[in-house]
Each structure stands twice: as C-alpha cells, then as structure tokens.
Amino acid sequence: MTPQQPTAAPPDAPTNPVQAMLEAPLSLRERKKLKTRQTIRREAYRMFTEQGYDSTTVEQIAAAAEVSPSTFFRYFATKEDLVLSDEYDPAMIAALLARPADEPFLESCRAAMADLIHQLLRHDREELFTRMRLITEVPALRAALYRSSSSPQELFLTVLTRRAGVEEPTYEMRVTAAAIAAATAEALLQWAADGGREDIAGLVDRTFALLGSGFAGV
Amino acid sequence: MTPQQPTAAPPDAPTNPVQAMLEAPLSLRERKKLKTRQTIRREAYRMFTEQGYDSTTVEQIAAAAEVSPSTFFRYFATKEDLVLSDEYDPAMIAALLARPADEPFLESCRAAMADLIHQLLRHDREELFTRMRLITEVPALRAALYRSSSSPQELFLTVLTRRAGVEEPTYEMRVTAAAIAAATAEALLQWAADGGREDIAGLVDRTFALLGSGFAGV
DNA sequence: CTATCTTTTGAGAGTTACTCTCATTTGAGA
DNA sequence: TCTCAAATGAGAGTAACTCTCAAAAGATAG
Numbered sequence A, B: 001m002t003p004q005q006p007t008a009a010p011p012d013a014p015t016n017p018v019q020a021m022l023e024a025p026l027s028l029r030e031r032k033k034l035k036t037r038q039t040i041r042r043e044a045y046r047m048f049t050e051q052g053y054d055s056t057t058v059e060q061i062a063a064a065a066e067v068s069p070s071t072f073f074r075y076f077a078t079k080e081d082l083v084l085s086d087e088y089d090p091a092m093i094a095a096l097l098a099r100p101a102d103e104p105f106l107e108s109c110r111a112a113m114a115d116l117i118h119q120l121l122r123h124d125r126e127e128l129f130t131r132m133r134l135i136t137e138v139p140a141l142r143a144a145l146y147r148s149s150s151s152p153q154e155l156f157l158t159v160l161t162r163r164a165g166v167e168e169p170t171y172e173m174r175v176t177a178a179a180i181a182a183a184t185a186e187a188l189l190q191w192a193a194d195g196g197r198e199d200i201a202g203l204v205d206r207t208f209a210l211l212g213s214g215f216a217g218v
Numbered sequence C: 001c002t003a004t005c006t007t008t009t010g011a012g013a014g015t016t017a018c019t020c021t022c023a024t025t026t027g028a029g030a
Numbered sequence D: 001t002c003t004c005a006a007a008t009g010a011g012a013g014t015a016a017c018t019c020t021c022a023a024a025a026g027a028t029a030g
Helices: A017-023 A028-051 A058-064 A069-075 A089-098 A105-137 A139-144 A152-164 A171-193 A200-212 B017-023 B028-051 B058-064 B069-075 B089-098 B105-137 B139-144 B152-164 B171-193 B200-212
Strands: none
Touching (some): A028 A105, A058 A069, A089 A105, A089 A152, A105 A139, A105 A152, A152 A171, A171 A200, A171 B171, A171 B200, A200 B171, B028 B058, B028 B069, B028 B105, B058 B069, B089 B105, B089 B152, B105 B139, B105 B152, B105 B200, B152 B171, B171 B200
C-alpha cells in the first residue's frame, strides 16, 4: 500500500464506494489514520491562512500536526496535494454515470456538477472556499491543478469513454473533456475570487450555456 | 533587468516586436547572450532525449553548455522553462489582432493557429516536435503548461479583452479563453503523441469544429 | 589606448521539497 | 499472550532553486 489513503477499498467493497466509506466499521487503526489525515490538513489550512502557502514549510505543518515529516509524506504525496486532492471523484463519477446515456454529455456534466456543488456547499463550504481561494492565489497550485492523473479532465474522459463503451477515447472525447474541465475549473475559481458571494449555480449554468452555444456570441 | 532575456525591447522599438528582433543590430553582448541561450537549450534537449528529462540535472545541463548553474537560472527561471517558454506569443497576438474584429473569436483563433503552426512546421518542426513530445511525456511539464502567466489561456484572454475594448475581461471571456486554450493544447499534444505523423491542420480543424458545434454530437 | 561604468558571470552557502532505508512502535488476530 | 503486519520516526541524501558578493568582460567617454 503506497500512500495509505484511508480511501482504499476493502476486499468486500459494495458497489457504491461512497456508501462503502460511510458504513464501513472502521477499525482503530483506520480511525487513527483518518484522524491523522484530518489533523494534518486542518493544521496546514490554518497555517496557510495565517502566514501564506509558500512560507509554510512541510516541516512546520508536520510539527503542528505532531507527526514526523516522513509521516506527512506518507499521507500526502506532495505539499500541493494537501489542497488539491479531494475525495469527491467517486461521487462525481457515480453522478455522471447515473445520467441517461443518450443525454448530451454537456447536460450530464451540468447536472452532475450542480448536484455535487450543492452538496459540498452544505457540508464543506468553508473548506471548499479555502481550497479554491488558495488555488486562485498560489500559482504553484494552479499549475498542479492540471496534473495528468486524478485531474477533472481525466475524470470526464474516463466517463466519456465508458459511456461510449469503447476501450480507447477518441480525439473528440479528449478535446471535450479538456474543454469542459477547463471551463468548470474557471467557474469554481471565479466563485472563490469573488469571495464566495456569487451564486455558484448561476456560474455553472452560464459556463455550460457558453460551451453549448459554440461560443457564438463571443 | 531581471531575467535578461534578449527579447527585451530597445528604447527605439519599432511597432512590430517580431520585426524588431530580426532587424536589430545586435551588439556583441547581445549576440553572446543569444548564443548562450541557444547553447543551453540545445544541450538540454540533447540530454533530455538521450537520458530523459527527470534524470538530467540542471547542473549537468550547465556543465554541457559550459556555464555555471547560476548563469543557467539567469537565462531560464526554472528547468521547465527550457521546454515551455517560447518566443511565439507576440506573433500569435499579432495574428489574432489582425483578424476582423467582428469575426467570431473561434474562427479568428482557428485561422491564427493554422497560420502560426504552418510557419512553425516549416522552420522549427524538429524543435516543436521535441518540445511537444516532452510535454506529453513528462507530468511536471504538462502541469507547468497551465501556469497562469504567459500561458495560452492568458494570451487568448488578453486578445479577447482588447478586442472588446474593455479593461477587465468578463466571466464569459474567461471561460472562452480557458476552453480554447485547453482544446488547442490537446491538438498539439495529440500530434506529438502520434509521433508527428498526423496532419496537424486537420486536428486543429476538428478541434474548432467541436468547440463551435457546442459538443452537440458527444 | 586608457580609465571608468555597467552588465554579466561564477563561486559558494543556504533553503526546502521530496526520497530511501532501517529500526522501533503499535494495532490486529490467533 | 504471542506473532505478524502495518505505521511511524530518525536520519541521510538529492536536486531545484535563491541570495550575496566579488571578479570578469563589454560599452563608452576622453
């Protein structure tokens, strides 16, 4: 087990991974790991807001969370992962695959995004905002947002490919995934840049309207 | 003068910066700088292809180019910049601004891209291919491609804003720039992933057709 | 050609994110 | 309680940068 994420599916995983996480009878070990992970992240966010991302060292974060730097890197592969990694991918994939397969993909995405964001705003609004604000403000994070693996683009592409029932994505699927990912990232960043005041559902709608219109008005 | 790029405009700069660079009577100093820059880049590309990007250190590159590591960082802010920085931005901006202002922006981009790529293929095909191949293969480069400043997205956004004759870009402009930048990057990456065999003009056309169609078929 | 001024360079020390290895601790299960 | 596997910490190492300062080299005026 490499980065020992508590997300790792147990051998008898039910069909829905999100549900699995919720109902899993966590062992002491797993509870401790989850707690450590949360502590590290919480302390990190606290220090980031207090003294900035760049001038907070991993060593300081580890000290604040009362773990060794070694342990820090066992929980988060990079410092950027503290901000960029999330646990919403399975939910997003499930939401996307739940839409009718003959629906235009753009519409599926709009609906899934709207759902997911709605949930996030209710439960983790504060954290979501902190994360998005950091991403808008720290160039290193903005860049890392587009790393190949586990990026939104990969997520969209995976779903597109599976929906089409083929092995390898076509070029058109790639472009579609890239464009949608970039556009939706823009929506979240705009929301954060605005201080979280703007109506994010409205932003998402405008984004997908633009994509669907073929940028006719621009 | 911070990174001492030989691109720095002389006090009596003509209107067209590209032209300026070509006709400028380079002083000895400037000629040496240009040569150093080229040598560093050439040696770097050679070593990257021989032994890979990650296992080539800046120290090795500097040694091969017969400069000190200090000097390396005076010419390229980061190792990634060796691959990512280019000198085509002014040409692209000029090409975009040369299109009729009432033309749909998507069409302006398609035409400008086609032009620029055509020129690049004639003059620097080998280098362009090496760069794109590196970007497809090295995750760190792929990530850095989306850094806020000097990214294609910023370029498109700048032009869009100026064309509209406003100070601040609207949200719709942001999304448009993001989507077009992501999609065109995909075209170049696909071309490189294919070994440069595929017809890149065709790829660009397919990309913009998709963007213009509102992803109707997907 | 020389003296002066400015730009460019190299040397070296320091920081920090990460990697690897190995011994120790701690929870799980019999 | 004993044994095994997983988790942790300590420590050494690497490499990409950053900063400072003195030396070298091109530009310029006399």
